[in-house]
Amino acid sequence: MPRTTPLEKTRNIGIMAHIDAGKTTTTERILYYTGINYKIGEVHEGTATMDWMEQEQERGITITSAATTCIWDNNRINIIDTPGHVDFTAEVERSLRVLDGAVAVFCAVGGVEPQSETVWRQADKYRVPRIAFVNKMDRPGADYERCMQMMRSRLHANPVAIQYPLGKEETFRGVIDLLEEKAIIYRDETLGAEYTEEEVPAEYKDIVREYREKIIEAACEADEKVFEKFVHGEAISTEELKAAIREGTIAIKLTPVLCGSAFKNKGVQPLLDAVVAYLPSPVDIPPVQGWTPDRSGVEVRAADDKQPFSALIFKIMTDPFVGQLAFFRVYSGSLTGGSYVYNSTKQVRERIGRLLKMHANKREEIKDVFAGDIAAAVGLRNVTTGDTICDENKQILLEAMDFPEPVIAVAIEPKTKADQEKMGIALNKLAQEDPTFRIHTDPDTAQTIISGMGELHLEIIVDRMMREFNVGANVGKPQVAYKETIRSKANAEGKYIRQTGGRGQYGHVRITVEPSAVGAGFVFENAIGGGVIPKEYIKPVEQGIKEAMESGVLAGYEVKDVKVTLYDGSYHEVDSSEIAFKIAGSMAFKEACRKAHPALLEPVMKVEVVLPEEFMGDVIGDLNSRRGDIEGMEARPGTQIIRALVPLSSMFGYATDLRSRTQGRATYTMHFSHYREVRSKGICLGTRRNPWRKRNTSERSRT
Structure with a gap:
């Protein structure tokens, strides 16, 4: 089946913002005006299409990214509505990784809020072009200019207003298009579906002139041809200005700013026009780069249906009716349902069962997907978030996503014996979906410990276990993810000798530990010379130290930001082994940390x-x-x-x-x-037991 929408008329966008800025409300209006929904869903009523989970409807917040597709002016727009709450940052991270553009929604009253900064940095990380929509212009305290000033000071962005509000707070009735120099006034009785275009009111003429000069200035910086015309005093057409703004947006030199009130149905249609006009299609962005499977060389894939197939899995979801759904973004080539793909991350061949186009939690079966498409696959069993699927004969390994480490943990236990087995299955399925949710068993108490990004995150997990898997659970008090480090430099020796009648065990190392730069993590330096320790035993020493770092000397928490130098040691020609040097490395590290003034x-x-x-x-x-x-x-x-x-x-x-x-x-x-x-002296280290600790192999081998 051939492609229905040309690639240059495809837009893959995300809606991102701080919690309660109006992302989902804006998306619901987009679905209404593009004809996907026949009525407007409201977040506060629990009827929003994109907030389909029960927990989302009850709390009035977005928890999981929801994907949908709509058509506007013969352009296909694939939209991902992302959460705004900090506990669900991973949902934003994985969505931005596969998107070509984004709409950043800001509250006209709150301006740039903390989570706005976080998602903006995530978009910077993946170099995602974006446009800004200043929402809630009808609210008391709404201030359009202040919002743009905050974008400059807090986000270091270059906002360029292409609209100006017509009235504000309770008098807000529409927007002024600064490029076309016309006023757009919405009719409330048609829910904003109908509007009239009028001449700009006289009291706004000076404002329009001032802002148009700023647009021309930004266009000159983005496009040399416009700059040449400006220097020579030639007239610059509106179309040339739009082309320059598009060029500047795609190059992330500027951010076009629009305004409106999604809840009052004002300003959404021009926002859709701006998505089509200024955000890139898959052909406007550089070809995706990856590696050969052995990471020895670089592979490049252009957004073209004729190129070998390549796609990135960005989300896993468990569906009660069809099983595991794998959401993926196609970067090149095409794929037909029922065909085989190669998972280059796991190095396994798998068969795609069915291909689905998603609309929130509803699905529509499709036969093919093409370059630039976002779809879901049924039948992939061995995939996780961040895996690459591709043509087996032309393999590529795409860059996966980085997710933050959990900061909070709780102990969890089943309420009844019947819940025990079901709880393990439920937790594993939820962990497959969410890369920031972790499970492990405490080696001392045999308790199941779950960890995540915050109290709300874990509360939602436990709630989903009850509703989706019918598993009752008792939850303990939250535990904080403490870490350990060292304050000073120290030397230590680790010697592991064991004679058991036959061949013994011998490993002997001398190391220096010292603090590394904040955020540098673990740095290992091999300073062994003259064959004092054979090369094949160096890696086991490093591995033993890494495992010892999982359980520090103060309270059993993970050790971070430490540099270790292996400078001396000895070996036995018969008795030395990898496991002996691994244990010796672990022993030396523990001893060195005790001397190096450990800190929590x-x-x-x-x-x-x-x-x-x-x-x-x-x-x-x-x-x-x-x-x-x-x-x-x-x-x-x-x-x-x-x-x-x-x-x-x-x-x-x-x-x-x-x-x-x-x-x-x-x-x-x-x-x-x-x-x-830790500054508080109230934390008693002697009696604290770390619920995060996992017993490492060096410990097991000594018991």
């Missing part, structure tokens, strides 16, 4: 509290009592913002405490910032 590190969260001014003193005092450092304060219309760095261990139950202190009038957001040394 804790995760610190960036907290932003929005509250009425009269509660400022009480809330600041409370944050200080939680070992928080106040970073700054900011006044906004009717509210105050407090920004602070607070240890995660002090933030459990903060939502309830904040509500009681502010009569329910304050809100807060937090996301992970960094690890720092």
